[in-house]
Amino acid sequence: MTQMPSNNDWNLSQSYITEDSHLLNAREKSKELGLITIGPGAGALIRFLASTIDASNVVEIGTGTGVSGLCLFRGMNSAGVLTSIDSDAERQRAAREIFSEAGIAANKIRLIAGRAIEVVDKLTDNAYDLMFINGEKLEYETLFEQSLRLLRPGGILIFNNILGEFSTSDAQAISAVSDKIKDDSRLISVMIPSGSGIIAASYRPS
């Protein structure tokens, strides 16, 4: 039998990594703009995953004000470039400022304003070490299909915000993509109940 974590255990796990002032500023800006961000526990997890593969080229769907982007940067190698897509240009402007204040050079960030499924379609095949998806749920299945084109073998795919209360259509979209990932023999996947829930998978085509 597995012992379930208590609420205290859960809170400890989600605040285990102390966030610096830049991340806290990015969170504050998100709050001002009424935006939900990745939590500290899941943020630490994506940082960790980026570091395990020494990620250099990362694509993110859902820039927001840069919270998840900063977490990814902290795990990527020093030559790393983050391509981050968001349909909201105001949020991306805020993220650019936050990245700059955090000392991230402008040539390390490629912020693209637009609808994810349209922008992703134009990105290069086999060019990314990690793809982090945290945007519109109804696009998750299309983005999953695209991720297998964009990721290099050994790359990592991450979907955020896959646990919780959703509208019927969002719940169906999440369930469909969860099943597709789990059943794909090219992927080694795991569901992790950190923050609002993550599915991570490593891409191992034969």
Ligand SMILES: C[S@@+](CC[C@H](N)C(=O)[O-])C[C@H]1O[C@@H](n2cnc3c(N)ncnc32)[C@H](O)[C@@H]1O
């Ligand atoms: C929940 S927020 C997460 C932001 C960021 N990943 C974080 O954790 O701080 C989702 C972001 O995705 C963006 N978004 C929603 N639908 C999108 C779409 N179809 N294409 C591109 N971006 C989208 C929103 O504008 C928002 O900034």
